[in-house]
Amino acid sequence: MATPTTHAFGIDIGGSGIKGAPVDLETGTFSGDRVRIPTPKKSTPEAVVDVIGELLEQFDEDPSIPVGLTFPAPIVDGGLPFVANLDQSWVGVDVAEVVHDRLGRKVVALNDADAAGIAEVQYGAAKGVPGVVLLTTLGTGIGSALLVDGTLVPNTELGHLEIDGHDAESRASSAVKDREDLSYKEWATKRLQKYYDTVEKLFSPDLIVVGGGVSKDHEKFLPLLKTRAPIIPAVLRNKAGIIGAAYRAGERAE
Numbered sequence: 001m002a003t004p005t006t007h008a009f010g011i012d013i014g015g016s017g018i019k020g021a022p023v024d025l026e027t028g029t030f031s032g033d034r035v036r037i038p039t040p041k042k043s044t045p046e047a048v049v050d051v052i053g054e055l056l057e058q059f060d061e062d063p064s065i066p067v068g069l070t071f072p073a074p075i076v077d078g079g080l081p082f083v084a085n086l087d088q089s090w091v092g093v094d095v096a097e098v099v100h101d102r103l104g105r106k107v108v109a110l111n112d113a114d115a116a117g118i119a120e121v122q123y124g125a126a127k128g129v130p131g132v133v134l135l136t137t138l139g140t141g142i143g144s145a146l147l148v149d150g151t152l153v154p155n156t157e158l159g160h161l162e163i164d165g166h167d168a169e170s171r172a173s174s175a176v177k178d179r180e181d182l183s184y185k186e187w188a189t190k191r192l193q194k195y196y197d198t199v200e201k202l203f204s205p206d207l208i209v210v211g212g213g214v215s216k217d218h219e220k221f222l223p224l225l226k227t228r229a230p231i232i233p234a235v236l237r238n239k240a241g242i243i244g245a246a247y248r249a250g251e252r253a254e
C-alpha cells in the first residue's frame with residue numbers, strides 16, 4: 001500500500017479572491033499562512049492560471065506536492081459546463097490541461113461547495129454524521145454539497161433552484177443581503193426561510209450545515225430559521241474550500 005499523503009496544497013478560486021494555503025491532511029489545518037490575491041477583473045483561464053502560478057511561487061513547496069483547485073461552478077469530466085460568477089471563457093476548458101500547459105503542474109479540480117462538504121465531513125461539522133447531510137455555502141452565490149453517509153453526490157447546484165420564478169441565489173445569497181442592504185432578520189425571514197423550506201421539501205436532509213464567510217455571524221440568522229432538520233454552522237467556515245481541495249488532491253495522489 002502507498003504511504004498516505006499527509007501534505008497537500010489547496011486553492012479556492014472565487015469571484016473576488018483566489019486563496020491558497022498548504023494543508024496538513026492529518027489534522028485538516030493550514031500548515032502555513034493563507035495567501036489571497038484578488039481575482040483578475042477579467043477572470044479568463046489565462047489570467048486566473050497566472051494568479052495560481054503567482055500564489056504557488058510564494059510558497060517554498062516541493063513541486064510534487066498535490067494541488068487541488070476549487071471553482072465556483074460544477075466540474076464535470078474535468079471542465080466547467082457552465083459558470084455564473086467567473087468569466088464565461090472558462091466554459092468547456094479542460095482545467096488540468098490549461099494549468100499543466102501554462103505552469104507545468106498537475107492539479108485536480110472540483111466544485112467549491114463540494115470541497116467544503118468534503119472538508120466538513122473529514123474534519124468538521126459533518127464528521128461521523130450518518131444519513132443525508134446538506135451543506136450550503138452562502139456567499140456571492142449559493143453553493144451546495146449533498147453527502148450520504150459521508151459520500152459526496154457531486155455537482156448538486158441547489159443555488160440555482162428556481163423558486164417563485166427566481167434563481168434562488170439571486171434572492172438569498174449573502175451578496176444579495178449586502179447589495180439590498182437587508183438586516184439579518186429580513187434576510188433570514190424573507191429570503192433564507194423560503195430557500196431552506198424548498199430544499200427540505202425536495203431532499204429531506206437529516207442535517208443542514210451552513211458555510212460561507214457569513215457563517216461567522218451564524219448566531220444572528222440561524223436561530224431565526226425554522227427547519228425540521230437541525231441547521232448548524234460549518235466549523236471550518238471559509239477555510240473549508242482550501243482544506244477540501246487539498247484533501248481531494250491528496251486522495252488522488254495516492
Ligand code: BGC
Pocket residue numbers: 071072073074083084085111112113114137139140141142143144157159160169
Ligand atoms: C455556482 C456553484 C457554486 C456556488 C458558490 C453558484 O453560482 O453555480 O457551482 O458552488 O455558486 O460559489
